[in-house]
Amino acid sequence: MSTIRINNFKVELSNLDKVLWPKQGYTKGDLINYYIDIYPLIQDFLAQRPLSLKSYPDGINGKSFFQKNAPDYAPHWLSTYGIYSRHRKEAINWITVNKLADLVWVANRASIELHSWFSTINKPDEPSFAVFDLDPGDRSRFKDVIDIALVIKKIIDEMKLIAFLKTSGKSGLHIYIPIKTGYKFTASKIFLKSIAEMVIRVKPGLATIEWRKKKRDGKVYIDYRQNGRGKTLPVPYSIRPTANATISTPLNWDELNPKLSPEKFTLANIANRLKKKGDLWSDILQIKQSLPSYLL
Template sequence: MAAKAEEIEVAGRSVRLTSRDKIYFPERGFTKGDVFEYYLAVGDGILRALRGRPTTLQRFPEGIDGEMFFQKRVPTRGVPPWVQTTTIGFPSGRKADELCPADLAHVAWAAQLGTVVFHPWPVRSSDVDSPDELRIDLDPQPGTDFGDAVTVAGEVRALLDELGWVGYPKTSGGRGVHVYVRIRPQWSFVQVRRAAIALARRIERRRPDLVTTNWWKEERGSRVFVDFNQMARDRTIACAYSLRANQRATVSTPVSWEELTEVEPNDFDLRTVPQRLAGGADPHATIDDVEHDLTPLLEWAQHDEHDGIGDMPYPPDYPKMPGEPLRVQPSRKAKASQ
């Protein structure tokens, strides 16, 4: 006999929970109910990352070993009337109404749908075309590890300090590190991406032995890739306090700069993060207290262009963008010229 559905009050709303005992993380035995309760336990943190942001849901209705899909459009049927959405536009020109969490009930409702990972856009519903968050994604390549990403994050911190900016690091939940910087929402995705490229190139010049901005994997070597295309429209990163879909059930977890050099990704999971929050402050608690002027980075981009260092390739599913170099893998380009 199927377990009876539960009605759970969250943020003053009734949220339905079914199949509480369904296994979602087989290796550790964590259930759908555990995922649901986890998101309630990290409510303030997850809402700080999601509130007012169009959010793509990475769903695993049968657990992480089952089918996975990204849901960008809120279902047209069976949705509570209080669920809020925001219309966003994709590079293709198509549009979609995405979930836009207004309170913790929205997060719980998504967890009931089998959402394990939350992917918010770097914009607010008030202006979906102007990012308010610069996301610096430090992605270790084969031959490098989390420790290398932490070293590069130290270079990012030093550069931000020189700018007088405040950056907020977090683990990715895997081998990487993310650093978030709040910016004034007055620039386009194209401009913010160009700023991200300029910053990445500055870091690369400081540590060419350890950092790369090469988009093509065959050119990256054993270095940490600064993934500037995470700032392209419709590219998202698992948010702070989001679970990750791995067997350990790790969490993308905010840390202080001082902690970053002392932790490991596996320190933070579905069980330990609620305990961590209950026992102390959230390192991202002040992330909304400041917003920075992107102008210095845009000036760096202009200097690079003057020196003949222009744009970088966009992801392969994008339409051709103005000023973008040829989107051809270097090895293929070399063969074609022979």
């Protein structure tokens, strides 16, 4: 056990040499160091947003577990916020990463992935983004995911909206459309479903919005249902529990080509990519867009 101070907050660290990624040999110390380095780029996607934790105490090949409630033994300075759960009929004391010390404490729990809400604690029913999660089916390729993403981009462009793109860190793509305050999740979901249905009319053999996996016929799943209170996706630059420590990486739209593979963006090369490309999502939260009224 060792202790570090971050802006006067004392954070206890343990088992820093514990290997979490056996193939690459990355340790919990590597995880903590990465999130310290990347924090300036992700802090706005974490601050005031409830965080679902998924911990891998024995590494990515061991058992993992989700946790929403902050544990009783959490330090007194850890940022938390109680929100009543209609489903559980009780309050959940959510962790919110509002400072670097919070993030280091989370990473020390071997919480590899950072899954935060699309809304903040101040307006939990009003999302900051409308989000598509594109997931390949068992008979589709990543190239098909790219094709669907480009059709979505064309539709969004025709609506004079701006959309941001990132890899999921696994086999899919995420498309984020920043929106202004005031829309409920219901409105964003109606908007996204309308676009998804347009895509299916254009690419009926490639895409589906069928949520039951066995009925998707192996097509690319356009998931808009993740847009709801309490739903989450990995934040940009979140590491994923994959063999090569892939990262959910922001992309330029012109990077979508047949040679693109989400597996190429990893802990080993993310620093070099940032030096070359910069932070492609630096201004997403400053963009406040209205949704087309004719789709709501």
